[in-house]
Amino acid sequence: MPNILWVDDEIHMLKGHLLFLESKDYSFQTCNNGIDAIELFEHTSFDAVFLDENMPGLSGLEVLEQMKSIRPETPIVMITKSEEERIMEMAIGSKIADYLIKPVNPNQVLLSLKKILKGKELVSQKATRGYQQVFGKLTLEMQQLETWQEWSDFYRELLRWELELEKSSEEGLKSVLATQKSEANELFSRYISNHYENWFESKDRPMLSHEVVGQIVAPEIRAGEKVFFVVVDNLRLDQWLVMKPMISEDFNINTEGIYSSILPSATQYARNALFAGMMPLDIKNNYPQYWKEEHEEGSLNEFEGELFKEQLKSLGLGSKNVKYTKVTNIHWANKFVSNIHQNKEADVVALVYNFVDALSHARTDVEVIRELASDDNAYRRITATWFEGSPLRKALKWAAENGFKVVLTTDHGTVNVNKASKVVGTRDLTTNLRFKNGNGMSYPNKHSFVVKKPEKIGLPKHHIVDEYIFALSDYFYAYPNKFNHYVNYYRNTYQHGGVSLEELIIPYVVLEGK
Known part of the structure; x- marks a missing residue:
């Protein structure tokens, strides 16, 4: 039976309330002044406290402060004569669990108890x-x-x-x-x-990676808006949903939509397509200087800024003042925020933010991160905790304060992989666990989406007989050499590049500061 403390200088007037609540299986102890209440509170564990704000001697607020210093976890309900602003502020700030306005009836007290203890x-x-x-x-x-x-x-x-x-x-x-x-x-x-x-032969399909800037970002620029374009690498739809309440504190969400990452749902392909406004094969053909193969040195997304400017030029927006920044660690994130005022006169600020992708990789390689992000639920919680105090959130607030319309999206998602599919091939196959491209591969068809003619889906190839295979659902590819070792190492890790709800169905939002 829950044990409740009720403190009121007119407690004798509340006997009817106490009898009613005791009939509902609540046990009560009472005090008619703050000093006795604090002493009793020190030596007795209560499930909740009802505290009259206006008492002679120690006031309810003074008693509240002392009780919170003794047992901060105990929920306290303040009973007050009016909805004063300071009481509201304490309720919002969680100093009190609830407040009731006098005169209170027994059902109000019962409802408050249920909300606190059984909520x-x-x-x-x-x-x-x-x-x-x-x-x-x-x-x-x-x-x-x-x-x-x-x-x-x-x-x-x-x-x-x-x-x-x-x-x-x-x-x-x-x-x-x-x-x-x-x-x-x-x-x-x-x-x-x-x-x-x-x-790729039909208009009856979702918006794809290479169409996002043309369909979502460009119309805002043409409408005369300054645009802060943020790409959070590897952000899943469920991660956006846990960030959304915090975003809503500072922004009105004008548009909230879904698009499909292209395949492979991997950074080299999907994010280059996003910034170039064209499929990877077209990037390689039109801008060979900006396309890198996996075996080449340097970042595979080294030229996103150049590709973005070329795309804006092709959309008739080449005269705009464009700033592009990629943040890959906390040092560069803090540096970006420290110097963010330098972007004030830009028409378009493009920011690639790499935390979520780094978290995904760290979960594979770092045991403590694997334990902290043990499943999708924990993975979401870590994302929400990171975003709450992140430099990215500070950057978004700056954008709102300086009149930018914000377009926030991602390049692809990621999926927790659990089942291995054995693939055999030459040494020059891609290292990604969720897709492979090359020739002479051997693999189980039932685990893969096989594309024999990559050019049909806008993908480049090195040899005329090259093909792509994409792992389905939660499969990942492993080679026969040390098969069991790699299966045990990569099982229950987050990977991207293949076909799953989590990797392909991804969010975009258009935000306006409040």
């Missing part, structure tokens, strides 16, 4: 019931999805329930959802395998 449990029960009710509908629905729009809507619905069930203690139900998501990924992989090549 998480009630939210958990609501989430559990909600998912149980839609489970059958989702299972049936995913068997019938036929278009990109249907798949992207369905994925958002799955993520909504995944985030809801984080509030639930029902681990079994979370496991059911994980299985349902895995089944959805297998069906989505089949959908992409059957339709992706046709997208």
Whole structure:
């Protein structure tokens, strides 16, 4: 039975309240002054405290401060005569768990107690019931999805329930959802395998990487807006959703949409296409000086700034003052924020921010990060914690304060891989675990989306017989040499480059400062 302390100089007037609440299985101890209340509070553990603000001697606010210094974790409900601003501020600042306006009735007190003591449990029960009710509908629905729009809507619905069930203690139900998501990924992989090549001969398809600037960024520039264009490398849709509440504190979200990363859903291909406004094969043909192969020295995305300026020129925006910056570590992030005022006169500021991708790689190589980001839920929490105090958030606030319209997006997502698919090939195959390109490869077809003619999907090749294979769902490629070693090392790591809901269905938003 929860033990509650009620402090009020007129506690004798509240006997009816106490009897009612005791009938609801709450136990009460009472005090009629602050000094006795603090002494009792020091020596007794209470589940909650009801505290009258206006008492003779020590005031309620003075008692509150002392109680918080003794047991800061105990929820305290302030009972006050009016909705004064300072009481509101304390409630917002979490010094008090709730506040009630006199005269209070027993049901108000009961509701407050339920909210404080059983709030998480009630939210958990609501989430559990909600998912149980839609489970059958989702299972049936995913068997019938036929278009990109249907798949992207369905994925958002799955993520909504995944985030809801984080509030639930029902681990079994979370496991059911994980299985349902895995089944959805297998069906989505089949959908992409059957339709992706046709997208390049049809208008009935999603917006792809190379079209984002032309369709989303350029119209803002033409409308006379100064644009702060941010590409957060490797940002998944679910990670955006946990960042969204913090973004909404400083921005109105004018547009929130989805586009598809091209294949391979890897930085060399997807992000170069994003900045160039053309597919990788066209970049290689039109700007060979800006295209690098995997075996060449230097960054494979070394010339994004140059490609971005060329794209703006092709869109009739070549006269704009454009600044491009790539941030790859905290040192460069802080340096960018320190010197951000230098971008004030720019028409377009493009920023590539590399934290989430670095987190993904660190999770593979660093044991402590692998433990901290042990699953999708933990991976999201780390992303939210990072963003809350990050230099990126400071940069976005600066953009809002200086009249920039913000376009925030990513180049591709990432998926937690668990199943190995054996591939045999020559030494010059790509090292990526989620796709391979080359010739003479041997692989299980059922684990791969195979493209025999890369030029049909806008990809370059070295030899006339080169092909691309893309791992489906949560598979990753491993060579026969030391197969078990590499399988154990890379299983349950985050990889990108292949076909999954997480890698291909990715967000973009247009933001305006409040």
